[in-house]
Amino acid sequence: MRLNGGSAMNSMQTSGNGVLVIAEEFMLAELACAANGIANTEPVCAMVFGEPKLVTGFDKVFVVEKLTEYNTDLYTAAALDLIKEIQPSIVLIGATNQGRDLAPRIASALNTGLTADCTDLTLSKHGLLEATRPTFGGQLMAVIICKTKPQMATVRPGVFKPAESDKLPEIIYRDAPYVHPRVELLDFSEQPRKVNELETAEIIVTGGAGIGADGFRLLEEFAAALGAKVGATRGAVHTGLASAAQQIGQTGLTVSPKLYIACGVSGSVQHIVGMCGSKKIVAINIDPDAPIFQNCDVGYVGDIFEVIPQLMEKFCI
Amino acid sequence: MKIFVCIKQVPDTGDIKWTENNTMVREGVESITNPCDVYAIETGVKLGMATAVTMGPPQAENMLRNAIAAGCKNAVLLSDKKFAAADTLATARTLAAGLKKLGHCDLVVCGQYATDGDTAQTGPNLANFLDLPQVTYVKEVLNVENGYITVKRELDRGTETVRAKLPALICVLEGDFEPKRPLINDTIRAQNGQVIVRNADDLGLSEHEIGIKGSPTYVNRSFRMTTSHEARMVETIDELAEAINEAKRGERDE
Secondary structure, three states: EEEEEOHHHHHOOOOOOOOOEEOHHHHHHHHHHHHHHHHOOOEEEEEOOOOOOOOOOOOEEEEEEOOOOOOOOHHHHHHHHHHHHHOOEEEEEEOOOOHHHHHHHHHHOOOHHHHHHHOOOEEOOOEEEEEEEEHHOOOEEEEEEEEOOOOOEEEEOOOOOOOOOOOOOEEEEEEOOOOOOOEEEEEEEEEEOOOOOHHOOOOOOOOOHHHHHHHHHHHHHHHHHHOOOOEEOOHHHHHEEEEOOEEEOOOOOOOOOOOOEOOOOOOOOOHHHHHHHEEEEEEEOOOOHHHHHOOOOOOOOOOHHHHHHHHHHHHHH | EEEEEEEEEEEEEOOOOOOOOOOOOOOOOOEEOHHHHHHHHHHHHOOEEEEOOOOOOHHHHHHHHHHHHOOEEEEEEEOOHHHOOOHHHHHHHHHHHHHHHHOOEEEEEEOOOOOOOOOHHHHHHHHHHHEEEEEEEEEEEEEOOOOEEEEEEEEOOOEEEEEEEEOOEEEEEEOOOOOOOOHHHHHHHHOOEEEEEHHHHHHHHHHHHOOOOOOEEEEEEEEOOOOOOEEEEEOOHHHHHHHHHHHHHOOOOO
């Protein structure tokens, strides 16, 4: 992404043909809300695959009935066909696994820009879409403008509240252009995601790589005394001190206990994003400059091998 | 099998600190191979003759040498000041031109996402420019036979097994295993190995297709998320214990 660009805005017109939403059923209502917020008076349309869904908040719903099962090639061809016909000025796609597979394929075929995983959408005073997205694991929010049409964005699930609307859409059935699919689904096994005990824990005690195996043994005792579960940083998991199921952070779990105690955790960005939703964060670290101290409620500079036994004495009384 | 592995050099996000003005403190921040891309290299090397390709500054050569040490036979660095500040579309266009110059391949392997931007867009964009079928979220390659690759995809709602006709492009997730560490001989070989450097002219790309001019998106402004945590330092164990006790008694936010 570039900074402070915007010289070549001449290709952009503010008037257009509304907003097109392409999403799985569970995201249609929330994307209706997102789309109506940026549509001004222009039409808001949805494209759905398989059975027609009765969703309010759209002017038109285009249904491609025969494509029930997701396929990159087939869905891309169908979407391009519709986009070329109705010429929307903005296209929003759900940032699900499917949407993140589909959206860049469509955008690059149209040679237009795509902003991934947005958490906010607004219109600039020139009528341009301003899409806000987290970068660097959520530590920095970037507001991105696309200067070609359609302006495209994928929208993170759960960000927008499902729209309440009386607007009943006109349902329009469409055929999909024939393309030969080059990828074939052989098998699907549904796995409702296992709930990890850390996700429901009220108290979590987490260790970093620097505390070593002795440190993790101490954390187990500490956790037992507190009625807590033990989590770990990516570093600790990768050095074999803890299991992958214990990893908290960008590539691990996102947790939000009422009390999170970080022990010897430096506080990398990728760790912070997994635990910053905790109600109270207590940090103990021997390094007074550790970034964790900027992201905690209460910090204490000290060696966990001295601090934790003293704390346990207090809790055992 | 001839394989191209596309990789990216990223700042070690474990090291990032921010200034008061929301800019990254770049001094002392190490560059690493993007974590997913480490597994892309491993996947490519396991399946055939892999060439590592990156678009980046001259310093990215080090990362390419690591890719050679990890088993890639060749390495190509697409480097030009004109490539700078490219968004995902311009990056994919540049990579596509670079790969086309390298001739036919059977498989392109990318990482699913990079830890700095996390857009997960460059892979599918590249597949489009090369007109290849794509398979994203690949957790494991099951087999390659009779002109097809069969892989396991790990999705939010479950696991898919899919088969793609070769040539194809796959985007791989981080594996559940520790990547192989190169042996000392591999590292020595990598230091002597050749990294081919190509610029915009070599690739026949005009300025309007690449870098800042070829990018349809730009960052208008950025801001830091403010944390609601008060960051209070305490000096005694008693105060620390009291804070823990107080939080234990508190309610959990729903």
